Amino acid sequence: MDATDLPSTVSWTMPEDSTHVSIVPHWTRTEEDTNTTSILVSCPMEPKHISIAIVLCMILLLGLLLNIFSVWVFMRRMPKWKPGTILQFHLAVSDAAICPLAPFIMVYFAKGGNWPFGNFMCRLKIALLTTHFYGSILFLTLISVYRYVSVVYHRQDSRLKQKDFVKKLCAGVWLFVLVKGAVCAALIGESTVGNQTVCLNIHQTNNINVYFAMNLIFFIPGFLVPFSISLYCYIRLARSVSTINICHQKGKRIKSKSYKMVAICLVIFGLCFLPMNVVRTVVVVVKKYFSGNCDLLSKVETAYYVSWVLSSANCCLDPLIYCFSSENFTKAVRSSLRKIGVRIQTPQEDSAGRGQQENNVVAHYPTWDITDERT
Incomplete structure (x- = not known):
């Protein structure tokens, strides 16, 4: 035959x-x-373990609370915004955009990968995921460039230090990611595989060429270039921070917080965004060229969902950036928590009685130190 x-x-x-x-x-x-x-x-579809859905939904719900609180702090407790504040606010909005998907994703996994919400909600899910994923990457990249310029070239004028220019940049990012999300939603929707209705699933054989082309187009400009820019900026930033005088308590505190901030940003890229982009590339290649190897396809599919969980964790990690990069944000958070009866003892308050001489002794840097940036 x-x-x-x-x-x-x-x-x-x-x-x-x-x-x-x-x-x-x-x-x-x-x-x-x-x-x-x-x-x-x-290959036959295999239902994934419910723990993936549970962990993912817990992350998204926690991220929703953290980012709604962050947006509230920016809008209600920080009346004077600087360029850094604007970038951080838009990052928080981008993170919050994905969080309402949690109940839909939970039901999707609980029903064994069967999408019960219709084609419109499937396309909306795809649009929100795309907008959040690439919006977060681009806003994090802009934050890294802004911080790099503010510190390494703090005595030079730059358009990144102008609020109007930064607002235009943010508007451009939103336009770009919204168009990208709309295009993805228009090209990909729900489809039937066997007796199941699936949404954004690698078993959608009719969409494999679209998945392959989109991944190829998005990987380099959507991740590799922003990641390279951020890595360069944070390496240069770390070198500049290393020159801070640590003979006094304030210098040690600035240096410690700055290194933590750089580490968090690199962890977000390395833990949240790198696995998703790499695994997704492997998935579409396996599906397109090795579709008959069902065991391999099942393994890379599981890896894809795990990387999806990791990528969602940036919703919870990004608020740490606000705390380490802006003293004003940290003060606003403490003030807000005090109003509801929660008091946080900070190292600054703990060492307040040790003397005021350390407040003016950070060598090489003026009082706008990089953990504050006057945002």
């Missing part, structure tokens, strides 16, 4: 008198020309 004798589709069946799955390959036949035929094998 040659390829032309194969049926175009064969479903997976389970005999009623057996507890084992009787697997019949699902063949999809694509005519390349009049003389050749390529055959793509579709």
Whole structure:
């Protein structure tokens, strides 16, 4: 029997008198020309462990609380905004945008990968995920560039130090990611695989070419270039911070907080965004060129969902950046917490009685130190 004798589709069946799955390959036949035929094998969908959905939803719900609180602090407790404040505010909004998806994702996983909410909600989910993912990357990159310019070139004028210019940059980022999200939502929607309705799933064979092209287009400009820029900026920033005089308590505190801030930013890129981009690339390559290797496809699919959980964790990590990069934000948070009866003892308050001479002894840097930036 040659390829032309194969049926175009064969479903997976389970005999009623057996507890084992009787697997019949699902063949999809694509005519390349009049003389050749390529055959793509579709593997059965396997439900993922519910723990993935539980952890993901917990992260998104925690991220929602943290970012709503952060947005509230920016809007209500910090009336005077500087360029750094503007960038951090837009990052918080970008993080909060994905969090309402938590209940929908939980139901999706709980139903074994069956999407019950319709095509419109599927496309909305895709648009929000895309907007959040690339919006967070770009705003983090702008924050790293702004901090680099503010510290390394603090005596020079720069357009990044102008609020109007930064607002235009943020508007441009939002326009870019919203258009990207809309394009992704227009190209990809829900589809039926076997007897299940799926949304943004690698088993959507009809979308594999779209997935492959989108990943290729988005990977370099959407992740690799921003990550390289951020890495360069933070390396230079760390070198500048290393020159701070640590003979006094304030110098030690500034240096410690600055290194923590740099570490958090690099962890966000390395832990949250790098695995997702790498694993997603592997997934689309395996699905497109090795679709018959069901065991390999199942493993990379699991890795994809794990990387998805990691990428969502940036919603919870980004608020740490606000605390380490802006003393004004930290003070506003402490003030807000005191109003509800929560008091946080800070190292600054703990060492307040040790003398005031350390307040003016940070060598090489003026009082706008990089952990404050007067944002």
